[in-house]
Amino acid sequence: MSGIDPRALDDEALRSYVAGCEWYHTVELRPGIETPGWFDLRTVAPRLPWPELAGRRCLDVGTxxxxxxxxxLQRGAAEVLAVDILDPRRWDWPTGSETGIVDALAARKRKGDGFEFVNRALxxxxxxxxxxxYDLDPxxxxxxxxxxxxSLLLHLxxxxxxxxxVKAVCNPGGAMLLVDAIDLELTVRHPRRPIASLDGIGRPWWWKPNVAGLVRMVTAAGFEPTAAPMRVYMPLGPGYTGPRPRPSLLRTAAGREALVQARRGDPHAAILARPRPA
Ligand SMILES: C[S@@+](CC[C@H](N)C(=O)[O-])C[C@H]1O[C@@H](n2cnc3c(N)ncnc32)[C@H](O)[C@@H]1O
Structure with missing residues (x-):
């Protein structure tokens, strides 16, 4: 932890500290003071198919x-545990990944300081x-x-x-809410056949399934979706510094994906699923 207590900072100092760091999520810390996240998910949250959470025990994986x-917590959970891997070197990297890319992700991760800072500020x-x-154990x-x-499976x-x-730590009457990246073109071209593209070069990006593929991953692991999957777009936030679409790229799938990402957000699907009895 950086050692800085956000509660000891006046508005100006807080604003200046927040602007000088990299953040993954946009979070409002005080009225008008927000972390400039890579993603701003605030408009997505109310649209997801949440079950009733009042008094429930919840887990956030890869927080x-x-x-x-x-x-x-805001939806009334009695307890929330968050788990994460704070050192990106321990994520799933393809062999031969460059240290520069690992270091850039480590800089964004900041050893998990962002989580602690927001926790204290709020x-x-x-x-x-x-x-x-992989080590979740009841x-x-x-x-x-x-x-x-x-947004975790893509990185595994x-x-x-x-x-x-995840199923192993889910109560028999409980549920998993999975919201993960999908390949939009494969979803449109193959609405029923489970299929995935594979990255696996130089960065911790692996399988990007179409929606049918994401559903198949869920059922293959022993879950039963409670409803049809929902397509959602994760809007980029003010801290996003990744690739921007260029007209010349629009002939490629990656270029078209960058355009969708910039306009609407990163294509994901949300699936609420219950564990199937063994
Ligand atoms: C793309 S971010 C998604 C953050 C957040 N879950 C969300 O939906 O906005 C991926 C997160 O997964 C974490 N992560 C990567 N590999 C992991 C693993 N094997 N187990 C748990 N978390 C992992 C990373 O540290 C990072 O916090």
Whole structure:
């Protein structure tokens, strides 16, 4: 943790500190003072198919700055545990990835400082543990009424094994809300056939399924969707510094994806699913 207590800063100092750091999520810390996130998910949150959370025990997997953990708290959860891997070197990297890219992600991650800073600024006491999704174990962390898994599977070499671990910590009457990246072109071209594109070059980006593929990952891991999947776009925030679309790129799938991302947000699908009895 940076050691800076946001509550000790006046508005001007807080604004200046926040502007000097990289953030993943846009969060309002005080009226008019927001973290400039890579993504601003505030318009997405109310549209997701949340189950009733009042009094429930919830888990946020891969929390980053903790936007979704806080959303569950605001929805009345009695307890929210957040887990994450704070050192990006421990994420799933393809062999041969350049250290410059690893270092850039480490700079954005800031050893998880963003989560702690927002937690203090908002006077929240969400517990965060450093734990991989692959190591979720009910003997260690107990079980949960809702497990939120957001924009994580794309970054995993083995997304179905990860979902099996999520099921292991889901109460029999509980649920998982999965909101993950989809390949839009594959979704349009193959509305029924489960199919995924594979990145796996130089960065922790792996499988990007179409919507049918994401549903198949969920069912293969032992979950049953409670309703049809919902397409959502994750809007970029003011801190986004990634590629911007150029007209010359529009002939390629990557260029068209960048255009959709800039206009509407990163294409995702949301699936609320219940664990199938063994
Ligand atoms: C793209 S961010 C998504 C942040 C947030 N979940 C959201 O939906 O906005 C991916 C997050 O997954 C975390 N992560 C990467 N590999 C992980 C793993 N094996 N287990 C748990 N978290 C992981 C990263 O540290 C990062 O916080």
């Amino acid at each position: 980053f700055d903790g936007f979704w953990a806080r959303e569950m 006077d929240h006491s969400i517990e965060r543990r450093e734990l991989s999704v 003997a260690d962390i107990g079980s949960f009424d809702l497990v939120y898994v957001g 070499r083995d997304p179905i094994r990860a979902l099996e671990r």
